[in-house]
Amino acid sequence: MSERTLVLLKPDAVRRGLIGEILGRYEAKGLAVAAMWFGTIDGDKADAHYAEHVERDFYPPLRAFVTSGPMAALVLEGDSAIEVVRLLNGATNGVVAAPGTIRGDLSLSNRENLVHGSDSAESAAREIALWFPELG
C-alpha cells in the first residue's frame, strides 16, 4: 500500500556532506520524493516535532543539536514507506545499528544519528502536517 512518511536529514548529515548518500539509498530502494524543505529550525519547531520527548533527560541536548544548523525535511512516498524508511535507517544508536543500514554504516552516535523517520501512520500524518501544512 502506498503511503507517505516524514524524513529528516539532521544537521550532522548536512555538515558531513551525506545528503546525497542518504537520499540515494531511499531513492534506490524505490521511494519517491513528494516534498522537500531545507533550512534551520528554531526551538519551538523542535519542541513541536519532538513533542513526545520534551520531558526526557536526553531532550535538551537533542534540541540544541537539531537547531544547530540546516536540515533537510522530506516527504517520501511508496509501498510501506513508513516501515521501509525505519528499516533503512536502522536502530536509534549508531553503535548497535545493523551494518547495511544508514545509521549502522554511517553513525557512531545515539544522538547524532543522521536521520529521522516517522514511527507510525499517526506520527507520519502529524509530522507531515507540521512540516508541510500545504500538503494537508
Ligand code: IDP
Ligand atoms: P528514532 O529517531 O530512532 O525514532 P527516538 O527514540 O524517537 O528514536 O528518539 C528521537 C531522537 O532522540 C533520536 O533519533 C536521537 O537523535 C535522540 N535520542 C534518543 N535517545 C537518545 C539517548 O538516549 N541519548 C541521546 N539522544 C537520544
